[in-house]
Amino acid sequence: MRSRSRRPRDRAAVRPLAVAATLALTAAPVVAVASSASAAERVDNPFVGADQYVNSYWASNVTQAAAEAGGELGEKMLTLTDTPTSVWMDRTSAIEGNVDGPGLRYHLDAALEQQQGSTPMVFNLVIYNLPGRDCYALASNGLLPATAAGLAEYENEYIDPIADMLAEPQYADLRVVATIEPDSLPNLVTNMSEPKCQQSAPFYRAGVAYALDRLYEAGNVYSYIDAAHSGWLGWDSNAGPAVDVFHEVVTSTDHGYDTVAGFVTNTANSTPLHEPFLEDTTFGSGGGTQVRQAEFYEWNRDFDELDWTEHLYSLATAAGFPSDIGMLIDTSRNGWGGPDRPTAPSTSTVLNTYVDETRVDRRTHRGAWCNPDGAGLGERPTVAPTDNAASHLDAYVWVKPPGESDGGSTDIPNDQGKGFDRMCDPTFNSPKLAGKLTGAKAGAPLAGQWFQEQFEMLVANAYPAIDGDGGPVDPDTQAPTAPTGLEATASTATSVALSWDASTDDTGVTGYTVRVDGTVATTAAGTSATITGLTPDTTYEVTVTARDAAGNVSAASAPLTVTTSSDGGGGDTQAPSVPTGLAAGDVTTSSVALSWNASTDDVGVTGYRVLRGGQVVANVTGTSATVTGLAADTAYSFQVVAVDAAGNASAASAALSVTTDEEASTPGGACTVTYQANSWNNGFTGNITLRNDSSAAVSAWDLTFSFPSGQQITQVWSAQFTQTGSAVTITPAAWTTSIPAGGSVSFGFNGTHSGTNTTPSDFALDGVDCDVA
Known part of the structure; x- marks a missing residue:
């Protein structure tokens, strides 16, 4: 059971004056609900020992999608119908039910029906209706204005009815896990130059604090504050201020830290759980360049969500949050599997190329959030994951139900207050993304509505992959054994040479990470390494961990204490001759x-x-x-x-x-091309899947074709291209150089046309004609 100091306070006294005056006029007194006393005793991690509610409305969408997709892809979809996802209360009418689905009571009653005997039931809920919601975006704007009246409606007509319903006696034993207002508080850290965010800020603080108090008073709610993702708040200059905002809001509540079970990251986003081949270390032989200096990471040391949750936990507990807070990660759409997923580090000596060819995150920019093309389902909901103890993970969850759009790719009239955000437009070079294309998938409907093409993509690109015959393929979750026998084989005033015994793994060890005093110092492919740049006459603690291709990391080796020699001369400082x-x-x-x-x-x-x-x-x-x-x-x-x-x-x-030697060339007629295109105005997005139907692998291939209507390619991903007139030649990216027998590669591109976008038909692989599916 969580035991935390309660912090009773006069809420109006600690909030901005303008809001305090509003509360004095509009906020009804908070009356404790008598039935909440009968709620089950609170636990540290609500997911442990519990089942989770499966949203039958989402499951029916999946069933219909499977029927539409058919074949093997449809079979894979059907394995997901028993996956728990969150129920979104994205406007006041959602409480009673609206055109987008049934109301809250329908889902709560359905959760009771699914409950098995005395096994606890977790009900995943999203609170998402603040006044001036999503002040820095348009696709997910809400209906409540950022005014005193909007705050009053939020509290009295939205939060109060939800909290009162959850506190009803029949629901007392449900464990309601609430994601609190995605993107709201993070906007107050990075986007306060936007006038809409300046106007919304006091109502965000007041609204979130009110929601935390009222939901806590229901007695059965575990609230997790949305904390964006590593590509938003991971920089130290953002992470510290973010925790300050979280701390300020939580300590302004009547019940203080008791109102918060933890934080949830990556909500409705696609940042990978783990980048298996990238570490925040030096790059190249000189030692003066860091991997995080790459254009894609922009000096942000948090490459993925395991990094960010570890970073966030450390800062939050240092700021005063209890040590038993937990972290949730939304893994619904961050798998990044499929044929474009790298399987090994790049061999490039150019930093940006190395990172771009090594990262599993295939987006154009880490800020690209809307319907990212190429994404896949991530880890299935998992209780108390053990991937990174320092992250203090309560669960992996699917907060964003896969298949629901992030926003329309064009301007779509609606009565939900949702605007057209160009970040959802695949033709838009966004200033927010350093002028890069958004990478959004074309043909998207309004935010929250079903997007069949996206769901098909997410299932096809799932990582871990899905087995259509019997459910998810068991992912490799077994970590290597901890390295043993760590010893220093030599040392100088500024360096230490190390060696250790090899670790073992069920699929194979791919490398080792050496840490000095807890900080990554270097990585190694083998069982030795030399740490340089140390201080003379200084003692350090060194540990080594092993990792495998799936990104599983072993426990650390037993620590080794080493002391560098003094800088007084007399030691061996002469290097060997050059080989x-x-x-x-x-x-x-x-x-x-x-x-x-x-x-x-x-x-x-x-x-x-x-x-x-x-x-x-x-x-x-x-x-x-x-x-x-x-x-x-x-x-x-x-x-x-x-x-x-x-x-x-x-x-x-x-x-x-x-x-290296060249493999056998393609036998004649042994390839098939599948071509797809989505057009709009004078632009289009194309996708080609090239299958090798021969009995031998194909390497260093090129695919040629001509556009019948003079279309012009402007950008290609997961491949390279040249175009002369209407003739196009596609060559592979570093990670698609070889196509195994019976295998395939896929790549996509953006282009322009003059009003006619006729499909090409003269595809040839290495000069040999291909069949067209």
């Missing part, structure tokens, strides 16, 4: 054998690092190594560095360029 004679031996489609001449050193060479594209891919003690896992018919650059017992490293050898 010479680097040469390639056997070369296959996926591997290169390397050898070189031994280096010399005043004390003795202890090993060599093999670099590919400037990144360490192997650590060996002899003068040869075989690098595997390469792509066919691809040029790679290799170098070797020698290391001695003191950790001194030589300069890198002269670079050797090696091209």
Whole structure:
């Protein structure tokens, strides 16, 4: 049970004066509901030991979508009909029910019917109707004005009826998990230059505080405050002020910290749960560049939602929030699976290219929030996930029901107060996205309405993938074993050389992360690493974790305490000579054998690092190594560095360029192209799926075709293109270079037309005609 100090206070005395005066005139006295005393005892994590309500209205939409999609895709959809999703109260009329669906009581009664015996039932609810709602967007604006009258209506006609209904005796044993006002408080951190947000700010603070108090008084509600996502608030300059706002609002309530069970992140967003191949470390051999400097991350060290929830928990508890607060992450649309999902880090030595080819988040910009094209379903709702203990996760939840639109891609008249936001327009180069296209999916209806094409995409791109024959494929959730045998093999005044015993994993270890005093210092593909840039005569604690391809991370190794030597001279500071004679031996489609001449050193060479594209891919003690896992018919650059017992490293050898062997070319007539296009005005978005129908893999391919009506491509994703007149040549992205036998790749593009958008039909793969589906 959560035990927190209650903070009774005069609410009007701690809020902005203009709002305090309004409350004095309009707010009815809060009367405790007698029936709430019979509610079940509060627990630390409401999801533990409980079932969750399945929204039958959403499930029926999924069933209809499956019938429309048909085939294997439809079968996959049907496995989702028992998945719990949140019920949204997105305007006052939703309480009683409106054209978009049944009311709150319908769902509460249905939850009671689904409850099995004495097993607790969680009812996921979204409170979303503040005055001046979504002050920095248009697609999800509400009906209540940012005025004193709007606040009074919000409190008396929206929050009070919801809280009173939840407090009725028959619902007392439900565990109602409420997501509180998505995007509202985060807007007060980053968007206060917008006049609408300035006007809405006092009503956001007052409205959220009122909602927290009234829902807490119902006795059975666990409120989680919306905390945006890592790509919005992850920067230190945003995260600290955000926690200050959360703290200010919560401590202004009558019941203080007792009103809050925790925070929920990524609501209705698509930021990945975990970036499996990216760490916030240095990039390249020089050590002066950070991965977070890439254009996509803009110095934000929180690459994903596990990063952000860990960061948020640390700041919130430091600010005074109780240590037993929990975190929820909306994983409904952040899977980013499908053929475009990277399966290994890029080999590029250019930072932006490396990040763009390595990240699983395929959006044009982290601020692109509306119906992102290429997204997929994420982790299924999960109780008390163990992916990152420091995040203090209560659950993964599906707050945003997959298949419901984020906003119309064109201006659609409506009576819901929802405007046309150009962030939902796939043709728009948004200033909010540094001039990039929004990447939104075309043909979208109003926010909250069913979007069949998007749902088909989300299911097709699910990660973990869905098995249509029997439900979700079991994802790889087993972490590697913790590294053992961590030891320092050498040290200087500013560096420490480390080695450890290999971890094991059910699918295979892909790398290791070395932390110094809890901070990531470096990563390694093998079982050794050297940490540089340390301070002389200083003691450090070092640990190592292992990770696998699914992003599972092991427990940390036993800590190793190391002390650098004093900077007084006398130690071995002479580096080995530069390795010479680097040469390639056997070369296959996926591997290169390397050898070189031994280096010399005043004390003795202890090993060599093999670099590919400037990144360490192997650590060996002899003068040869075989690098595997390469792509066919691809040029790679290799170098070797020698290391001695003191950790001194030589300069890198002269670079050797090696091209892997080419795989068999495409047999004639062994390819199929599926072409789809959505047009608007003089623009269109196209998507091509290229299937290799042959019995051999195809590498370094090119696909050619001509536009019959002179259409022009302006942008391609997941591939590269050239166009001369109407003739187009598509070549692969780094992660789609090889198409396995029977496999396929997909890519998309935006283009223009002059009024006629005729489908091309003369597709050829490597000069051989393809069938067109």
